[in-house]
Amino acid sequence: MSPAPAVTRAEYCVIACAEAWRDDGEVLASPMGTIPSIGARLARRTFSPDLLMTDGEALLVGPDGTPEGWLPYRRHLTAVTGGRRHVMMGASQIDRFGNQNISCVGDWERPRRQLLGVRGAPVNTLNNPTSYWIPKHSRRVFVERVDMVCGVGYDRAAAAGPSATRFHRIPRVVTDLAVLDFATPDRSMRLASLHPGVTVEEVREATGFGLSVPAEVPYTREPTALELELIRTVIDPGGAREREVAEPVPRAGEGGR
Amino acid sequence: MSDKTMSADEAVARLESGMTLGIGGWGSRRKPMALVRALLRTDVTDLTVVSYGGPDVGLLAAAGRIRRLVTAFTTLDSIPLEPHYRAARERGAFALTEVDEAMFMWGLHAAANRLPFLPVRAGIGSDVMRVNPGLRTVTSPYEDGETLVAMPALRMDAALVHMNRADRAGNGQYLGPDPYFDDLFCEAADTAYVSCEQLVDHLGTTALGKETAPQTLLLDRSAVTGVVEAPNGAHFTSCAPDYTRDEPFQKLYAATPYEQFAERFLAGDEEAYRSAVRTWHEERG
Numbered sequence: 001m002s003p004a005p006a007v008t009r010a011e012y013c014v015i016a017c018a019e020a021w022r023d024d025g026e027v028l029a030s031p032m033g034t035i036p037s038i039g040a041r042l043a044r045r046t047f048s049p050d051l052l053m054t055d056g057e058a059l060l061v062g063p064d065g066t067p068e069g070w071l072p073y074r075r076h077l078t079a080v081t082g083g084r085r086h087v088m089m090g091a092s093q094i095d096r097f098g099n100q101n102i103s104c105v106g107d108w109e110r111p112r113r114q115l116l117g118v119r120g121a122p123v124n125t126l127n128n129p130t131s132y133w134i135p136k137h138s139r140r141v142f143v144e145r146v147d148m149v150c151g152v153g154y155d156r157a158a159a160a161g162p163s164a165t166r167f168h169r170i171p172r173v174v175t176d177l178a179v180l181d182f183a184t185p186d187r188s189m190r191l192a193s194l195h196p197g198v199t200v201e202e203v204r205e206a207t208g209f210g211l212s213v214p215a216e217v218p219y220t221r222e223p224t225a226l227e228l229e230l231i232r233t234v235i236d237p238g239g240a241r242e243r244e245v246a247e248p249v250p251r252a253g254e255g256g257r
Numbered sequence: 258m259s260d261k262t263m264s265a266d267e268a269v270a271r272l273e274s275g276m277t278l279g280i281g282g283w284g285s286r287r288k289p290m291a292l293v294r295a296l297l298r299t300d301v302t303d304l305t306v307v308s309y310g311g312p313d314v315g316l317l318a319a320a321g322r323i324r325r326l327v328t329a330f331t332t333l334d335s336i337p338l339e340p341h342y343r344a345a346r347e348r349g350a351f352a353l354t355e356v357d358e359a360m361f362m363w364g365l366h367a368a369a370n371r372l373p374f375l376p377v378r379a380g381i382g383s384d385v386m387r388v389n390p391g392l393r394t395v396t397s398p399y400e401d402g403e404t405l406v407a408m409p410a411l412r413m414d415a416a417l418v419h420m421n422r423a424d425r426a427g428n429g430q431y432l433g434p435d436p437y438f439d440d441l442f443c444e445a446a447d448t449a450y451v452s453c454e455q456l457v458d459h460l461g462t463t464a465l466g467k468e469t470a471p472q473t474l475l476l477d478r479s480a481v482t483g484v485v486e487a488p489n490g491a492h493f494t495s496c497a498p499d500y501t502r503d504e505p506f507q508k509l510y511a512a513t514p515y516e517q518f519a520e521r522f523l524a525g526d527e528e529a530y531r532s533a534v535r536t537w538h539e540e541r542g
Contacts, residue, residue, distance in 0.1 A: 117328060117331060125383075127379070
């Protein structure tokens with residue numbers, strides 16, 4: 001058998017996103033963005049077969065797109081508040097305790113840039129596990145303080161009391177460089193794994209706050225042969241993943257991988 | 258039963274400046290756009306608009322009709338950021354009550370049920386509390402002692418919604434995959450005006466059959482004031498299964514300065530609008 005083409009950065013991102021839904025059981029996976037969608041579908045086709053997913057509108061659909069249930073917005077909100085859901089949202093800004101902003105940049109009263117609005121970020125973060133996907137890890141996104149707290153971080157949830165912390169959990173933040181989590185004593189952000197080819201220095205440079213970095217940082221795991229096959233030929237044969245995260249150009253003096 | 262049919266212009270003639278106006282649909286989905294266009298032909302202004310925002314909000318904001326907007330987002334769906342809404346926000350054109358999607362829904366439920374508020378977990382810990390200093394919390398009187406947000410009722414003077422079918426009495430039917438929150442909008446408002454793709458004499462006998470279940474009869478006439486027949490009345494938003502979103506036209510809307518768009522498409526009545534849209538599509542080839 002000829003060796004498969006090398007694993008791309010986008011494919012490591014898919015694996016890292018898929019892992020967010022491992023061991024979630026029979027809950028609704030709500031991925032937002034191309035790579036999280038591929039990741040969730042991959043998880044369902046492999047290690048998390050009981051996940052539920054929608055067609056992006058009001059139907060619950062199986063892996064082949066066949067409807068299996070009805071989930072209009074009003075019932076989707078019950079899935080959120082009932083907790084049987086794990087969402088992966090985007091973030092225009094995120095801080096070291098996981099506070100997230102998608103509403104606006106600048107002063108809320110008169111924003112420099114109006115974005116989406118808070119949408120469902122407040123209800124998501126207080127009610128069901130909320131992970132994040134950031135396709136371009138940079139200091140513009142990873143900031144010391146977000147301009148508007150939409151998704152609630154660990155410090156803000158703790159300050160708001162037991163009703164806020166009761167179901168609050170941010171399992172992971174996946175970026176084009178790394179996986180981050182909040183497995184630290186003070187619940188500040190930690191580097192959990194590097195995608196192969198990325199250095200700790202690179203992540204630090206792209207992060208606008210002090211990141212907790214363990215002595216040994218593992219690499220994001222390799223996809224299995226079956227996973228690569230599913231990603232490349234079944235779930236994303238058109239290569240949409242490569243358009244969301246481009247393959248990095250090897251730096252001079254490095255041979256690439 | 259009384260015949261509640263009226264024209265779009267007659268419906269919006271009942272609206273007054275300063276009113277709190279709910280608009281149904283969601284983002285760029287089944288918005289009562291023909292009614293919004295009719296509203297733009299009046300001089301009604303100074304509105305408090307309550308909406309899961311889409312181009313309804315964009316148009317009204319661009320035309321300077323909004324004093325305050327109550328919303329969780331404003332989006333065109335396939336175009337995530339609504340450009341006219343954005344521009345209006347960035348020039349500080351109106352006041353904003355920004356709440357979470359679920360808080361918004363509970364506000365509608367509270368109003369529809371004539372309650373002053375409903376408790377909701379969403380909001381605490383977030384800056385929704387900071388930007389809405391009037392929001393209060395409520396503590397559970399039971400053993401758990403939880404503190405939750407007391408989402409105030411979103412009571413409205415009038416609501417505008419768009420259905421696939423309606424009858425002359427005001428019963429309304431949706432045929433797409435999602436009712437959105439249009440029943441709640443009607444029940445939470447003192448008056449409600451329903452536009453529809455197709456007007457039928459009596460929904461119960463003419464619209465129900467093997468293909469359509471009674472659950473599709475979303476609106477009952479007790480909460481509906483006026484019925485407007487408006488084919489293609491959600492254009493350019495989607496109105497499944499009657500039609501999908503007019504994506505090329507939405508792109509044009511998003512890329513065109515409001516004055517220019519209004520001059521070409523909103524200067525006349527609904528028939529003129531349809532004709533202008535047809536011409537534009539023909540020119541495009």
